Amino acid sequence: MTQPRTFRIGEIAITPLLDGDLDASLDKVPDPVDRAAAAELIAAAGGDKALTMDCHAYLLHLPDGPVLIDAGTGSMMHERLGHLHERLAETGVRHEDIRSIFLTHAHKDHFGGLVDAAGRAMFPNAEIVMHEVEAKFWFDTPPADMPERARGTLHLNEKAFGPYRDRIRRVREGGGMKGVAARLAPGHTPGHTAWVIETGAEPIVAWGDVVHVAALHLVRPQTAMVYDLDPHTAGATRRDMLQWMADSGAVVAGAHLQSPGVGYIRREEDRYVFEPLQAS
């Protein structure tokens, strides 16, 4: 695995931390017509390789110190994942230096690295920053009122957030701190969040899981996959976000986009393309 690279945008810098990769599957496209179209796109994009998703968190070097966007999988998934802590060490930033961790949403591939295998906090000085809608869904909703798919992972949420229970900061739409503002991008989860980072130049938008399989979703944004708790809303969010990114020229940091996971979204005839940033 390659050493983390740092990209400077305006007055800040962003270092993608590659936690590993994971495999998507066309079985996760429930609609048969969509699945057939998806199969063609995946075949045209190189087959199974196009279904492998990189998994990134991001180290942001802000004027008043380093923060993280998401925290990797830790020990909650398989052995090809869980490398965030090594990648972070390679940057020279220590876990105790991280004061804020902005979560795009509360799924294990984004929060698993908050704790070690025994459930101890990996970041002794960090507070967890979440959109209030996402926090309310995971922390305040009776399990019986949750979709089955969400209920099934609650034990992992408890493990990851338990040691941080007293240091979870809920922020409103448009709110945030340190030049990092929350923008709801719902569907994948109810409070799924894009973090909009001021840079003094073009903003960086850390959009979490707006796109899972680029070869599919950049061409057919509406294609539902079972990863999204509300597939219809997720599809609408994906369309809106892609259009916004292409129109604005913002830098996207997309958790599951191909490494390095930062770049631009461009419009090309009937589809969008992801153009990774080149190291400066």
Ligand SMILES: [Zn+2]
């Ligand atoms: Zn994810």
